[in-house]
Amino acid sequence: MKNRRNFSQNDSKYEIRLAGSGGQGMILAGIILAEAAILDGRHAAQSQSYGPEARGGNSVSEVILSGREIDYPRALELDLLVALTQEACDRNLPDLKTEGLVVVDSDLVQRVLWGKVASLPFRQIAQGVGEGRAINMAALGAIVSFCPSVSRSSLANVMGKRLPSAKLAANLMAFDEALKLADNLRGSLKSVENKEESEI
Amino acid sequence: MRKVTRKQVLLQGSEACVKGALMAGCHFFAGYPITPASEIMEVMARELPKAGGVFIQMEDEIGSMGAVIGASLAGAKSMTATSGPGFSLMQENIGFAIMTEVPCVIVDVMRVGPSQGLPTQPSQGDVMQARWGTHGDHPTIALAPSSVHEFLELTVQAFNLSERYRTPVIVLVDEVVAHMREGVIVPAKGDIEVEERSQPTVPPEWYIPYGDPGTGVPPMPAFGEGYRYHVTGLCHDVQGYPTTRKDEAESLISRLFWKISKDLHRLQWLDSFYTEDALITVIAYGFVARAALPAVKEAREKGLKVGLVKLKVLWPFMSQTVTKVLEKSQKVLVPELNIGQISREVKRVNQGRCEVVTINKVDGTLITPREILKTLEEIHP
Numbered sequence: 001m002k003n004r005r006n007f008s009q010n011d012s013k014y015e016i017r018l019a020g021s022g023g024q025g026m027i028l029a030g031i032i033l034a035e036a037a038i039l040d041g042r043h044a045a046q047s048q049s050y051g052p053e054a055r056g057g058n059s060v061s062e063v064i065l066s067g068r069e070i071d072y073p074r075a076l077e078l079d080l081l082v083a084l085t086q087e088a089c090d091r092n093l094p095d096l097k098t099e100g101l102v103v104v105d106s107d108l109v110q111r112v113l114w115g116k117v118a119s120l121p122f123r124q125i126a127q128g129v130g131e132g133r134a135i136n137m138a139a140l141g142a143i144v145s146f147c148p149s150v151s152r153s154s155l156a157n158v159m160g161k162r163l164p165s166a167k168l169a170a171n172l173m174a175f176d177e178a179l180k181l182a183d184n185l186r187g188s189l190k191s192v193e194n195k196e197e198s199e200i
Numbered sequence: 201m202r203k204v205t206r207k208q209v210l211l212q213g214s215e216a217c218v219k220g221a222l223m224a225g226c227h228f229f230a231g232y233p234i235t236p237a238s239e240i241m242e243v244m245a246r247e248l249p250k251a252g253g254v255f256i257q258m259e260d261e262i263g264s265m266g267a268v269i270g271a272s273l274a275g276a277k278s279m280t281a282t283s284g285p286g287f288s289l290m291q292e293n294i295g296f297a298i299m300t301e302v303p304c305v306i307v308d309v310m311r312v313g314p315s316q317g318l319p320t321q322p323s324q325g326d327v328m329q330a331r332w333g334t335h336g337d338h339p340t341i342a343l344a345p346s347s348v349h350e351f352l353e354l355t356v357q358a359f360n361l362s363e364r365y366r367t368p369v370i371v372l373v374d375e376v377v378a379h380m381r382e383g384v385i386v387p388a389k390g391d392i393e394v395e396e397r398s399q400p401t402v403p404p405e406w407y408i409p410y411g412d413p414g415t416g417v418p419p420m421p422a423f424g425e426g427y428r429y430h431v432t433g434l435c436h437d438v439q440g441y442p443t444t445r446k447d448e449a450e451s452l453i454s455r456l457f458w459k460i461s462k463d464l465h466r467l468q469w470l471d472s473f474y475t476e477d478a479l480i481t482v483i484a485y486g487f488v489a490r491a492a493l494p495a496v497k498e499a500r501e502k503g504l505k506v507g508l509v510k511l512k513v514l515w516p517f518m519s520q521t522v523t524k525v526l527e528k529s530q531k532v533l534v535p536e537l538n539i540g541q542i543s544r545e546v547k548r549v550n551q552g553r554c555e556v557v558t559i560n561k562v563d564g565t566l567i568t569p570r571e572i573l574k575t576l577e578e579i580h581p
Contacts, residue, residue, distance in 0.1 A: 050320055072491055073382060
């Protein structure tokens with residue numbers, strides 16, 4: 001895992017949206033992702049939208065990464081969508097670019113009407129490390145594997161700053177566990193794609 | 201000489217606003233929480249006491265504005281932050297601060313109205329409220345940042361202008377700009393120019409609190425320093441006492457305008473892009489200017505002669521700048537998250553020179569670069 005700083009320092013924009021329900025930590029995950037990208041010397045913008053309720057409701061966090069200054073800090077065509085509820089998945093799929101990737105929780109999202117899908121057990125991973133709320137950090141782990149613009153070391157670094165120290169170890173475990181699973185899946189994304197299609 | 205390269209840090213718009221306020225010397229904050237402005241208050245509650253300042257959560261926005269005025273009279277640079285509904289409640293006291301010439305900064309993080317509207321969604325609907333929210337003829341200064349970095353910079357400038365002209369200054373910011381996070385290179389303290397209100401040079405018994413020293417802005421000592429004077433929202437004479445004499449009322453109100461209008465040329469703050477040979481110029485402010493820039497760049501790639509002027513000062517309206525744009529362009533496009541508030545001013549200044557096209561949205565969603573590009577393509581001659 002040490003040698004995975006292979007992300008290219010290209011100028012192109014990479015657009016990520018993290019969607020779920022209020023309380024799942026989508027906004028915090030977005031902040032950590034943006035801050036890590038800045039540590040890696042890239043430009044980053046994070047924004048969010050949510051309803052008036054404190055818990056529940058739709059919660060969306062967007063992160064734009066680029067090698068250049070970002071003119072428009074909101075997503076236009078998503079490269080990567082992470083969806084942790086069925087509704088979040090259904091609502092946000094139309095904003096993906098044609099070759100975009102959807103990453104979903106395999107328990108919480110059953111139906112994905114999209115070609116390129118990575119379905120991973122984030123909730124189970126989080127429960128497995130004894131910290132159910134680490135579901136957002138597990139999702140971040142998967143992003144490291146799929147997104148060329150952010151490194152594991154910077155993310156782990158920022159998690160250390162932004163998370164309560166008592167919860168850090170569990171969160172890092174969930175993060176690395178998901179990262180490992182996503183790495184394994186990456187090579188076989190094509191077959192996942194076929195399987196999903198045949199299921200639909 | 202040692203050159204220090206400062207690193208980018210990820211800041212939320214609201215955090216940048218607080219950083220700017222503290223750099224400008226803000227010493228007092230009074231407010232009442234409201235979405236989407238609460239983050240400014242939260243960060244202030246944490247940071248202001250560390251800087252030796254005073255933070256108070258008041259019972260409502262009327263009280264907040266009253267406390268801000270009181271603290272400023274006592275010598276502290278003061279501010280508050282709110283959103284549309286709270287901004288409405290502050291209007292009466294904002295008028296009082298204009299009339300009594302008390303410097304203060306009001307940040308209005310705009311949300312969709314009227315009334316409670318859409319609390320979490322972006323709007324630019326308070327542009328006219330900032331201008332005419334309080335009654336009577338009065339001058340207004342309002343600034344509009346379009347990025348996290350600009351929110352910091354314009355908050356500093358809001359304090360400077362408010363101290364320089366002894367008047368409330370409003371920062372009108374879109375919900376998106378207050379809530380989003382961007383990498384910002386925070387300027388060093390020494391890199392920022394901070395202005396202070398002018399102080400009397402005469403002993404207390406010679407002090408004329410509302411006399412014109414030539415600049416239109418009377419010096420302002422802090423309460424408690426020995427300079428006793430009367431503060432009233434009624435029309436007052438140079439000593440600060442109520443008057444109904446027409447010459448005194450007239451000279452007071454014209455001075456309130458003149459102290460700012462004499463410097464209009466100093467308040468033309470803008471960024472312009474590709475305007476030299478533009479047939480169509482987009483005039484935008486706040487977050488919408490961020491959507492306009494990629495649209496204009498893409499239109500240029502397609503060979504369309506279009507440009508962008510981003511206004512950073514909304515009030516007093518930058519008529520000098522806009523007149524130049526209107527003289528050079530065949531058409532202007534004014535996209536706004538309201539039913540047409542700045543476009544109304546553009547049309548007023550235009551006087552039939554060129555065609556003014558607008559894009560307006562009041563549904564809580566943003567105007568996208570694609571929508572602006574589409575309109576540019578449609579109207580390009």
